[in-house]
Structures are given as C-alpha cells and as structure tokens.
Amino acid sequence: MASPTTLPVAVIGAGPVGLAAAAHVLENGLEPLIFEAGLAAGAAIEQWRHIRLFSPWRYNLDPAAVRLLEASGWVPPRATAVPYGGELIDYYLTPLAALPAIKARLQTGDRVTAVTRSGMDKTSTRNRETTPFTVRVRHRDGGTRDYAVAAVIDASGTWSTRNPLGASGLPAPGEDAAADRISAPLPDVAGRDRASFAGRRVLVVGAGHSAANTLISLTDLARDDPATRIVWAVRGASAEKVYGGGDADGLPARGQLGSRLRRLVEAGRIELHSGFGITSLTPTDSGVSVEAVDGRTLQVDLVVPCTGFRPDLGILRELRLHLDPAVEAPVQLGPLIDPEFxxxxxxxxxxxxxxxxxxxxxxxxxxxxxxxxxxxxLATGYEQVRSVAAALAGDREGADTVHLELPETGVCSTDAGTSFEVPRPDRQQLTPSRPNPPSEPRHD
Structure with missing residues (x-):
C-alpha cells in the first residue's frame, strides 16, 4: 500500500469552493485529484445560471484561483459588478477548470459514492490515522473504481438533496406521488422552463430568496400571459423576513428584490398564504391539492419547492464524523451558523x-x-479551503491564522433578513442589528 505522503488529496466537487480547494492544495505543494459528478465544472450552478448573485465579483473570487488564472493572462471582471450564476461559470469557473494545472487533475462525470479508510470500516481503530482513504467512484461509463488518497476535502455541496415540502422535515404524505407536479428548485421561469409555467396556477413554497426570485420571475411571465396565476405559501406568520431591509440594505440588489416582492404582494399580483405548513399533497387530474396543518387547501397545477437543502451524508457512512445535532455541520461550527440565532x-x-x-x-x-x-x-468557503490546504501541508500556523474580508455592512443574512451580534457558542438569543445582504442566491 502506498504511503499517504505520496498519494493525492481527493477534492469532491468542482464548484467554486472545490476548484478553490484544488488551487490551494497545489500552492501548498500537494497533488489534488478532483471528482465532479456533473459533466463540467460548476454543474450545480448551471441549474441556476439565470439567477443574479447579491454580492459583487470581489467577494466571489478565490485568491489562489485568481493567481492561477492571472498567470495564464486571464483578465478579472470588474470587481464591483454583480454577476449572474452563468457569468460565474463562463468568466471564472470554466477558464479555471481549463487551466492545465486543473484540467489534468479534474475528472468530470465521475460521482463519488463512498469514502472510507482502505481496508477498514468505521469500527476499526488501530493505525487508522496513518491508513490512506479509499474513495469509491462511479464513472460516467457505469464502471466503478476505488482510489487511494491521503486526505479528502468534501466540497460537493447540497444542491442534489433539497429539503422536502412537509412541515416536519419529512416528505409530506403524497409528495412522492406528486413528483411530476413538483418542479426543480430555482426553475428558469422566463427562459428554459417557460412552457411549464405559462398559463398555469403555480404555488411557490418557501421563505427565502430563491422563492423571491421565482415569484418575481413568475409575475413577469404573468404580465405576458395573464392566465398565469401565482400563489405563495410560507410557514411563518408573515413574509416580512423575506422582504428584507429595502432601501436600507447594504447591497442594492437584495434591497430591490425584497421591495419589489412586497409591492407585488400588496398589489394582489401574488396570492400570499402565511402560516401554511404543508401536511399532504394529493395529485389531481390537472394538478395537485396541497393541504396545510390548519386544514386549508390550495388547488394548483404546479409546485415550486424553495425549501432549502441538506447534506448527503450517506457517502460518508464509514467515516468517524462529529456533527452538530441541529444543523449537521462540524460540531464546532454548528453553534456559529445556526440560523435561528x-x-x-x-x-x-x-x-x-x-x-x-x-x-x-x-x-x-x-x-x-x-x-x-x-x-x-463563498468568501467563507474560500477561507476554509485555504486553511485546510495549509493544515494538510503541515503549515499549522498558516492554517490557524484565519481572516475574512467582508463588506462594511456585512455580506449576508439568514432568511429572517436580519444580522446579529457575534454569535455565542451556547446559542442563546442574540440582539438583532441592521439588515445585511446575502452573498449568494438563497436556496431555502
């Protein structure tokens, strides 16, 4: 068996953070091996290329990746411009993935199905820390291969595992049966998916910015096709948290989104149902019947699930993980990111x-x-992988010296549309401060 010191570092996922991880691994003199389930870098972002981010380019570019790109003659986009998802792919991720240093180490169409220690299951302890990892990969041709690696950086994201529509964290009864009446998250209502929505009664479920973007796109569609009807359901008592800070937002794009959505609801162009926790879905001849906890029922043609995402932990079953019981993040990170606080x-x-x-x-x-x-x-993810790459290279001082440049107003907010004082590890209630704009499109 090869020594871990001679083996590559596996990077799972070739999105912005995965490619940044590979760039930092290279800068630290290590060898990355990148596995991407999609057919190209940024495959998940491709699904929402029509969505505009809230933060400008300067906060969406990783420094190590930029250094690689600039060495090839790449010219960075204007730092203050705010990109769409498609621009993030076309002007950043695609050129980055095409660089020889990355391309030679990137395998697309290859899905990681499991990670373990070579020759060991989860219960084995002796010599565990010095035993290489095995990464099992299903290739696009259907074949399976095991790769021995020294370390694993899982940057595979959560896009492939959306939260269910049910109010209790489980799929609502009938949700699976109604799958053909449920769209993908963040559909391209005005473009690629227009035919599925035009002239139909559409229910958008969720209280995040994914819902806001979809609702506004639907109202644009309804202007061209007046037969289109738009219904919005949120679990909370009101939609105030989605409207955000309006003109007070630190980044104009987010403030404009919330303000416009509020005006559309107040004008009656969007039918809002608050306190609507879904308990069941029943397919009908022409659509689906959606029932709430309090017995209210909505008859619609199509449902758009803007309910957020959760991690796929199944591929990590044979690893010893220590996860926060509430948010399923690394246990030390969980209290720092709990969105309730x-x-x-x-x-x-x-x-x-x-x-x-x-x-x-x-x-x-x-x-x-x-x-x-x-x-x-994204800025948080880039600092994460810089530190992780340094740690893997044995640079403990570099790994522990963490910093993060954010806009003066902050970068993002929870769906509550508020920021808070520095969080306490005990998750005690915190004092709201002024609204802060998010860095990325909300998928929740």
Whole structure:
C-alpha cells in the first residue's frame, strides 16, 4: 500500500469552493485529484445560471484561483459588478477548470459514492490515522473504481438533496406521488422552463430568496400571459423576513428584490398564504391539492419547492464524523451558523481546526460544511479551503491564522433578513442589528 505522503488529496466537487480547494492544495505543494459528478465544472450552478448573485465579483473570487488564472493572462471582471450564476461559470469557473494545472487533475462525470479508510470500516481503530482513504467512484461509463488518497476535502455541496415540502422535515404524505407536479428548485421561469409555467396556477413554497426570485420571475411571465396565476405559501406568520431591509440594505440588489416582492404582494399580483405548513399533497387530474396543518387547501397545477437543502451524508457512512445535532455541520461550527440565532455576516472566520472531525485529514467545506444552515457565503468557503490546504501541508500556523474580508455592512443574512451580534457558542438569543445582504442566491 502506498504511503499517504505520496498519494493525492481527493477534492469532491468542482464548484467554486472545490476548484478553490484544488488551487490551494497545489500552492501548498500537494497533488489534488478532483471528482465532479456533473459533466463540467460548476454543474450545480448551471441549474441556476439565470439567477443574479447579491454580492459583487470581489467577494466571489478565490485568491489562489485568481493567481492561477492571472498567470495564464486571464483578465478579472470588474470587481464591483454583480454577476449572474452563468457569468460565474463562463468568466471564472470554466477558464479555471481549463487551466492545465486543473484540467489534468479534474475528472468530470465521475460521482463519488463512498469514502472510507482502505481496508477498514468505521469500527476499526488501530493505525487508522496513518491508513490512506479509499474513495469509491462511479464513472460516467457505469464502471466503478476505488482510489487511494491521503486526505479528502468534501466540497460537493447540497444542491442534489433539497429539503422536502412537509412541515416536519419529512416528505409530506403524497409528495412522492406528486413528483411530476413538483418542479426543480430555482426553475428558469422566463427562459428554459417557460412552457411549464405559462398559463398555469403555480404555488411557490418557501421563505427565502430563491422563492423571491421565482415569484418575481413568475409575475413577469404573468404580465405576458395573464392566465398565469401565482400563489405563495410560507410557514411563518408573515413574509416580512423575506422582504428584507429595502432601501436600507447594504447591497442594492437584495434591497430591490425584497421591495419589489412586497409591492407585488400588496398589489394582489401574488396570492400570499402565511402560516401554511404543508401536511399532504394529493395529485389531481390537472394538478395537485396541497393541504396545510390548519386544514386549508390550495388547488394548483404546479409546485415550486424553495425549501432549502441538506447534506448527503450517506457517502460518508464509514467515516468517524462529529456533527452538530441541529444543523449537521462540524460540531464546532454548528453553534456559529445556526440560523435561528444569527446570520453568516456575523460568523467569525474559521478554518481547519473548527472543521476538523475525529477522522484525521477529512474535511467538509463549502455549503456542505454548513449542513442544513442556509447562511453560507463563498468568501467563507474560500477561507476554509485555504486553511485546510495549509493544515494538510503541515503549515499549522498558516492554517490557524484565519481572516475574512467582508463588506462594511456585512455580506449576508439568514432568511429572517436580519444580522446579529457575534454569535455565542451556547446559542442563546442574540440582539438583532441592521439588515445585511446575502452573498449568494438563497436556496431555502
């Protein structure tokens, strides 16, 4: 068996944080091996390329990745411009993935199905820390291969595992049966998916910015096709948290989104149902009947689930993880990101020590490191992987010296639309401060 010191570092996922991890691993003199389940880098973002981010380019570019790109003659976009998801792919991720240093180490269409220690299951302890990992990969041709690696950085995100529509964290009875009446999250209502929504009665479920973007796109569609009807259901008592800070928002794009949504609801162009926790879905001849806890029922043609995401932990079953019981993040990170108490604008910089598990040299990073919390931002992920790469290279001082440059107003907020004082580890109630804008489109 090869020594771990001669083996590559596996990076799972070729989104912004995964490619940044590979860039930092290279800068630290290590060898990355990148597995991407999609057919190209940024495959998950491709699903929402029509959505505009809330933060400008300067907070969406990783420094190590930029250094690689600039060495090839790449010219960065204007730092203050606010990109769409498609621009993030076209002007950043695609050129980055095409660089020889990355391309030679990137395997697309290859899905990681399991991670373990070579020759060991979860119960084996002796020599565990010095035993290489085995990463099992299903290739696009259907074949399966095991790869021996020295360390694993899981940046696979959460896009593939959305939260169910049911109010209790479980799929509502009938949700599976109604699957053909439920769209993908963040559909391209005005473009690719227009035919599915035009002239239909559409229910959007969720109280985040994914819901806001979809609702506004639907009202634009309804202007062209007046037969389109828009219904919005939120679990909370009101939609105030979605409207955000309006003109007081630190980034104009988010403030404009919330203000416009409020005006559309007040004008009656969107039919809002608050306190609507879904208990069942029943397919009908023409659509689906959606019932709430209090017995209210909505008859619609199509449902858009903007209910957030959760991590797929199944591939990590044979690893020794220490996860926060509430949000399923690394246990030291969980109290810092719990969305019931604070926003990501107040999450302190953190790196390898906070992200560590009992399984030495395994790290969850990026959106997946936040578990079920919807408060992640790219700048945080980039600092995570910088620290992790330093730790894997034996640079403990570099790994522990963490920092994070954020806008003066903060970068993002929870769906509550508020920021909070620096969070306390005990999750005690915190004092609201001024609204802060999010860095990324909300998927919750």
């Amino acid at each position: 604070h926003s990501c604008g107040t999450v302190p910089p953190h790196g390898a020590r906070v992200l560590a598990h009992p399984e030495k040299d395994f790290y969850l990073v990026g959106m997946k490191s936040y578990g079920r919390a919807p408060t992640f931002l």
